Amino acid sequence: MTAGEREVRCFAWAPDSASLVIVTTDATEYDAVFGPANVWEISIDGGLPRHVAHFRTAPSPLVIVDTGTGPVVAARVDGHREDPADSIWIVPLAGGEPRNLLPTVTGIVEEIFSLPGSENRVGARIVERTHGRLYSVDVVSGELQALTPRALGERGSVVHGVSISADGRRVAVIWTDATTPEEVFLGDVESQATPLTSFGAAFQGRLQPAEHVSWMSDGVEIEGLLTCPAGFQEGRRFPLIVEIHGGPSWQWEDRVMLNWHDWAQMLASRGYAVLLPNPRGSTAYGREFQQLLQNDVGGGESRDLVTGALAMVEQGIADPERLGIAGWSWGGYLTAWTITQTDIFSAAIMGAGLSNMVSEHGQGDIPSANLLYYPGQPYDHLDAYWASSPIRYVSAVRTPTLILHGDEDARVHPAQGMEYFRALKTRGVPVRFVRYPREKHGIDERAHQIDLMKRIIDWLERYLGTAVNR
Template identity: 45%
Template sequence: MQRKLLALDLLTSHSRPSDPQISPEGDRIAFTLAPVSREGEHPAAAIWVVEAGGGEARQFTGGGEWYDAAPRWSPDGARLAFISDRGRRGERTLYAMPAGGGEALRLFERRGKVSEPAWSPDGRYLAFLYTDPETEEEKRRKEERDDARVRDADYKYTRLWVVDAESRAASPVSPEGRQVWGYAWAPDSERLAINTSPAPLANGLFEETEVSVVPRSGGGPEPVFRLVGAARDLVWSPDGRYLAYRARAGRVVNGDYVHRVPAGGGDPECLTPDYRGTGAHLSRLGDSLLLLAHEGLHAAFYRLGWDGRMERMLKGVRGKVVAPVTADREGKRIAAIRQDAAHPPDVYAGGIGGSGLLRRTRLNPELEAAGLGAAEPVRWESDAGVEVEGLLVQPAGYEEGRRYPLVVQAHGGPNWLWQDQFCAGWHDWAQVLASRGYAVLLPNPRGSTGYGPEFTNANFMDVGGGELRDIMSGVDAMVGRGLADPDRLGICGWSWGGYLAAWAITQTERFRAAVVGAGPSNLISDNSLGDIPSANLSFFERTPYDDPDPYYERSPIRYVGNVKTPTLILHGEEDERVSVAESIQLYVALRSLGIETQLVTYPREGHRIEERKHQLDLLRRMAGWFERFLGD
């Protein structure tokens, strides 16, 4: 049977929606539409609007020349604020324009970077996060090459500012020397809650942060409480007495529970102590809260009362829903970005009392017409009776009773999960491979979120252990049902998925090909070279400086002498999350041992590969590697 290949040019040139914002009246949805890759130095994006009741989406701003994003409706629905770099490419600032269209008015004149705007409830002010640009002295030193850098010094802090939407008078309201990670307006428009840490480093989100309340007009912060990790999605109660937020569950990085705390200070109280899913986004829903959660392969919605009562909403929703989710003023209708294995992300809307969400855009019909494989949920039993779930993407044109080459793609995290999602991008390869005749298994092994805290915490002091046993038992299950060819098995992944791919080939010779993307190979060096070392304390009892043995024992480099599998290694050269040195270590070791291997690095790229030609190159190499070693 002739297969229809999923074109890699199409995968790297289409656009995807994000950040859906429903209007206060619930009749319109503004969203950002941006290419999945970029051609030049700066990314581009535009704001689009679609009727919540249905109709054609229309472009509201931009023409592809600049970056317009983060649309925010004013409380009366008359204006739309957004960020843009139309004044100077690469420097995003704050604009507003009439909701019916017209000229965009710049509201903030300082150079630098603006993000996360939010209107005050009374519609008079806009708050936003602002990061200072380089100073003239810093530019001069760079030009003169007198620019020595001191690590963990000379920070550029992100602070909270407020601007008057009419006079355009602006001022900072958060204290100097504190990094603001998130904030929320109080119902009276006179105060804001902020979550801050001492240093503007990603690692700060895994250390102690503080929630405090600052006056809009300026003044010192009033501390509310401190916690380990971030207080995500701050929301005020309608009476201004409480703050709700998501926070990590014990050691789990992404296994969030919902808490509330008195806004005047006090002890936090968990509102969802017995919930088995994973909170993914928290927002206002009328006088209640709306919780978007992960429950295995699918999204789930709950109305959450300030007293902790939970009510399942929109029970018919399946697939993956990406945060944020927004509700209208009355809490009757919501907007979201949804996807599943057969449908790329689109804008959806639905009444909160209904059974599901209705699709309101069809932004990439050509992707749906491509050679996609059908997806099905699969479950199997691992060691000690552990039940494991995953998604199986069948090869396009699948024929019952025929065996196919099987590729396992491990997810990142490790506290993350695969859902019923559209896997066809620069780092999620299931449909790319399915269109080329492979079956692809997307497992959610121990350590994954969405299955309860015990399951998520199961890889504490056992990274790679139960995870790999769950993966291999999944492979056995696919072989046992007659789908997978046991002699043509591959494994791949990006980030922590790259780690699991590297770890797997040091522990078994069953895989005939592997692709390792931006994965740590030495957990001791990764702790020093990556930007979130404190995250390791979610998986290990102590740091590698106090107790290095557990880190080394679970490092692929420790057992690299066992590898027989041909391995392609891919990495961005400017990656701060997982240093490219991790891939270099693995490559040098494999090459020295005479293993078929190749290391490909991408200049100017970080943990994400963003330039279009780099994405194309990566996808071609990945597909070519598996074709070379698993093909007929």
């Protein structure tokens, strides 16, 4: 059905089932999704495709909605630097200029899907600040109607697995909060819901709740989730770990943190308080908040982490002598960067992090993502990339640092960890570099996950101690 110098990224059926609507990019590599893409309609009988629309970045997925004035293509996509928050963009299937259907929504559209039993509407999972909820969206007016069962919409997050009944009245979702591992819930739209599974029964009563906290940083309000340690007592200070999310276009949500990548519950069970900040540039807080990262990589977002840690000290929760910082991917980058800017942290964990933004642009598999945050290519803006590189300021680092990396990571090449390791070792800073064979950007093998978590605990106990022994 398709041919030529293009890559098909996704497709959807037209309402009459006589054609497919496809998204294509000119290049085949994954990096191409951060660049321009085209939407086409093509008959299932073959023939030449008909051009529908051009997008600044590649949309995915598509949902085709039949309206009274003709079919409309609804797509989850962003508007590049000018409108970076993922939203629902629409364009008539007959062709035209795409437009953002939800320009004023303060949140990020994580998923869109067909909505049975509804006309002119599409379903969407939208994360607003730290909560993921379901909505029915009118593709003509942009009006939102809540779909999340009421008891699930007031706390926690719908994370995925959305399924709507044929009449549109019942909804099944996978839902979680800080103390509830992911479970399948079934309920009526905007009403009650019942859990159908009990996968997390073994953790009942063993997990620590998360508290929403906020603080001011350079006049900007920053929000985060605070998980207090097991055995927490008012008036007693505990070691605090600031764990930074990746992305940077992502966010921490009110959900369970219980795996090799999300360490809050693991650390809380060992006596650590854990702060999960959503610094400027995070998604789910609106376009303007996300744009604060542009042309300021490592700047304000790093200060948001430091002010967050100090806010927990001011509140009497954190021991100022036992502060740690950690993260994976962009969180690893911000860890490496922040310890070049301050010495308040006594331990650091850099997971799959970037240390040299110039060399990283030529090593990683998504260099075009940098164009969302920098003014252009490093070949034209070398100073901007170098100015935000942790390796440039590495001589200021005093913080003992554990570096973790997958040996086959194409997203952030392990050479990034090697550069930072060699610099710290040369300068006499306590450092350890662990590379996991066969692993990519995520750590998949269970033995490696267990080893990674043990090393994290050992490193923190070595340099911060625990609530038990201090």
